[in-house]
Amino acid sequence: MIEPLALPLQTTVSALEAALLAFVLGCAVIAAVLRDVLGVIIAAAAYSLGVAVIWVVLRAPDVALTEAAVGAGVTTLLFLLTIAKTVNPTDERSLELPSVGSGAALLAFVLVLGSTVPAMPAIGGSPVTDGEVSQYYLEHAHEQTEVDNVVTAVLAAYRGFDTLGEAVVVFSAGVAVLVVLQREVFV
Amino acid sequence: MSDRETGTADVGSSAGGRGPYVESTIIMTTVRVVAPFVLTLGLFVMFHGADSAGGGFQGGAIAGSVVLMLAFAFGIGPVRDWIHPGILLGLMVAGVLTFVGVGALTLLLGGNFLEYGVIPIYHASAYSIELIELGIGAIVVSIITGLFFAIAGGMEGPGAEPKPAEEATVTEDEA
Known part of the structure; x- marks a missing residue:
C-alpha cells in the first residue's frame, strides 16, 4: 500500500x-x-x-x-x-526600476541566499526521505492511524498537538481582526 | 480590469460610492457554472484528505473561495446580507471546539491527548482524523470569508457605521 x-x-x-x-x-x-x-x-x-x-x-x-x-x-x-x-499612476512610465543603492542591496541579498543553495540535499535520497523518522512514518502510518495519506497522518495524529496550535493561530487571527476593527461580527 | 478603473473613478468622484463592483454577465455566468464544482471540490478535498492529497486547510480554502467568487460576481452587499452574521462566528468557534473536544475526549477516556485509539468506536482513529479535518475546514472557511467581508467593509469607510443597524434589521427580518 x-x-x-x-x-x-x-x-x-x-x-x-x-x-x-x-x-x-x-x-x-x-x-x-x-x-x-x-x-x-x-x-x-x-x-x-x-x-x-x-x-x-x-x-x-x-x-x-x-x-x-x-x-x-x-x-x-x-x-x-x-x-x-x-x-x-498618472505618468507614462510603466516600470519602477530600483535605485542603485537598493539594487546593490538586492544583489547582495540574492547572493547571500543563493550561497545556501549548494548546501541543500539533492532531490531524492536526501536525509529527509531516507531518514529513520520518515521511514518510520511511511511504514507505520497506515496501521497506527488508519489513514492512507501519510501527510494527514503526520499532521492530524503524530503532530496533532502542533496542528491544534495552527488551527488556534488561524482562529486568533480572526479574533484579532475583529478586535482591531472594534466589531463583533465579520459580515 | 474594467472593474477597477470604474471603481477608482467612483471613489474619485463620490467618496465611498458604489465600490468596486461592476455587474458583468460574463463573470456572473462563469461563476454560476463554476461555483458548484469548486464547492464540491473543496468538500471532497476536506472529506477525502485522509486518503488522498488535501485536508482541512486546503479544502477550507477552496470552499471559502466559493463565497469570495460569489461576492465578486453578484456584489459584496447581497452576499453579505445573505450570510447570517452568526454563521461565520459559529463555524469558527465550532471548529476549534471540535478539535479540542476530540482531544479532551481521549483524555477523559484515559488516553493521551489526541490518542484516537482509546475512543471505543469502529475505526476510531480514521473517523477522529476526519472529524478534526472538518473542524479545521470550518475554521478556515469562516476566517477566509470573514477577512474578505472585513476588508470589504473597511473599504466603505465612513459608511461603515450604520452597518450594525442594517445587520440588526436583517437578523430581525430573518428571525
Whole structure:
C-alpha cells in the first residue's frame, strides 16, 4: 500500500523544471518592477500558480493545493479588494526600476541566499526521505492511524498537538481582526 | 480590469460610492457554472484528505473561495446580507471546539491527548482524523470569508457605521 519514495537521485534540472523556474522568476521580477498595481497582483497570482505547479513536480500535492488555493486564489482576491481605493499612476512610465543603492542591496541579498543553495540535499535520497523518522512514518502510518495519506497522518495524529496550535493561530487571527476593527461580527 | 478603473473613478468622484463592483454577465455566468464544482471540490478535498492529497486547510480554502467568487460576481452587499452574521462566528468557534473536544475526549477516556485509539468506536482513529479535518475546514472557511467581508467593509469607510443597524434589521427580518 505504502510505496517508498522511489525518486531517483536528481542533481540536474529537467527542461520542465527549468521552464517553470524561469516562469516563476519572471513573474516575481514583473511583480517587483511593474507600476500598475493590478498588473502586479496578476503577476503575483501567476507566480503562486507557477510555484504550485513546481510543488506538484516535486511530488508535494498537499503543499501545491495550499499554494494554489491560498496563494493564487484567496490572496489575489483580497489584494483586488484592497486596490479599489488606490489610483493609477498618472505618468507614462510603466516600470519602477530600483535605485542603485537598493539594487546593490538586492544583489547582495540574492547572493547571500543563493550561497545556501549548494548546501541543500539533492532531490531524492536526501536525509529527509531516507531518514529513520520518515521511514518510520511511511511504514507505520497506515496501521497506527488508519489513514492512507501519510501527510494527514503526520499532521492530524503524530503532530496533532502542533496542528491544534495552527488551527488556534488561524482562529486568533480572526479574533484579532475583529478586535482591531472594534466589531463583533465579520459580515 | 474594467472593474477597477470604474471603481477608482467612483471613489474619485463620490467618496465611498458604489465600490468596486461592476455587474458583468460574463463573470456572473462563469461563476454560476463554476461555483458548484469548486464547492464540491473543496468538500471532497476536506472529506477525502485522509486518503488522498488535501485536508482541512486546503479544502477550507477552496470552499471559502466559493463565497469570495460569489461576492465578486453578484456584489459584496447581497452576499453579505445573505450570510447570517452568526454563521461565520459559529463555524469558527465550532471548529476549534471540535478539535479540542476530540482531544479532551481521549483524555477523559484515559488516553493521551489526541490518542484516537482509546475512543471505543469502529475505526476510531480514521473517523477522529476526519472529524478534526472538518473542524479545521470550518475554521478556515469562516476566517477566509470573514477577512474578505472585513476588508470589504473597511473599504466603505465612513459608511461603515450604520452597518450594525442594517445587520440588526436583517437578523430581525430573518428571525
